[in-house]
Amino acid sequence: MARKTKLIIEDNYNDCWIYILLLTTLTILLESIKTYEFNIMGVGVSYATLGIPFTYFIVNYIYKKYDYKKAIAAISISGVITICFMAMMSFALGKNLILSNLTGEFCGYIVSQFVNLTIYAFILNNTRGLYPLILVNYIFSVTAFCMLYTLIYLSKVIYESYWISYFLTIGIDTAICIVLAYIDSKVKRGK
Numbered sequence: 001m002a003r004k005t006k007l008i009i010e011d012n013y014n015d016c017w018i019y020i021l022l023l024t025t026l027t028i029l030l031e032s033i034k035t036y037e038f039n040i041m042g043v044g045v046s047y048a049t050l051g052i053p054f055t056y057f058i059v060n061y062i063y064k065k066y067d068y069k070k071a072i073a074a075i076s077i078s079g080v081i082t083i084c085f086m087a088m089m090s091f092a093l094g095k096n097l098i099l100s101n102l103t104g105e106f107c108g109y110i111v112s113q114f115v116n117l118t119i120y121a122f123i124l125n126n127t128r129g130l131y132p133l134i135l136v137n138y139i140f141s142v143t144a145f146c147m148l149y150t151l152i153y154l155s156k157v158i159y160e161s162y163w164i165s166y167f168l169t170i171g172i173d174t175a176i177c178i179v180l181a182y183i184d185s186k187v188k189r190g191k
Helices: 016-033 052-065 068-092 099-126 131-152 154-158 162-186
Strands: 037-040 043-046
Touching: 016 052, 016 068, 043 162, 052 068, 052 099, 052 131, 052 162, 068 099, 099 131, 131 162
Parallel strands: none
Antiparallel strands: 037 043
16 A cells, blocks of 8 residues: 655745835825824924834834735835826826925935845844844934935925924934834744
C-alpha cells in the first residue's frame, strides 16, 4: 500500500493591503479636513496637522512588518489615490482644479514620506532602533513636510499669523511624534 503523505501548507497570507488601505484612507481624510481649524492662542491650526505623524507611523510599520518595497508601494498608492480623490471632488463640486493645490500637497507628502522611509530604514539597519533616533526622524519628517508645503505656497507666508501657526503645527506634531516614536520602538521587526 502506498503511504499517504500530508502536505504542510504554509500560511503565506499577505495582509499588507490592509495597511495600504489604512494609509490611503488617512491621507484622504487629512485632505478632506484640511480647511477645518481649531484655535490656539488666537491662531488657527488645521485639524489635518494632527494626522500627519500617523501617516509616517503607518509607513514605518509597513516597512518594519513587511519590507521596503511594500512601504514604497504604500506611499505611491496613497499619493496617487489622494490626487485622484482631489480631482474627483473638484469635478463633483463644480470647482476648478488648481494645480498648485495638487503639487503642494502631493510633493510635500511624497518627498517627506520618502525621506522618512529612507532615514527610518537606515536607523533600523545600522543601529538598534533607538527611541531618540526614531523620534528625531518623525520630527524631521513632519518638518520636511511643512517646509515643502510652505515652499509651494509661498504667498501664504506673508500672513501675519502664518509663522505662529507653522511653529504651533510643528509643536503639536512633535508631541504626537513622541508617543508614536515610543510605540514604534516597541514594535518587533518582521512578521
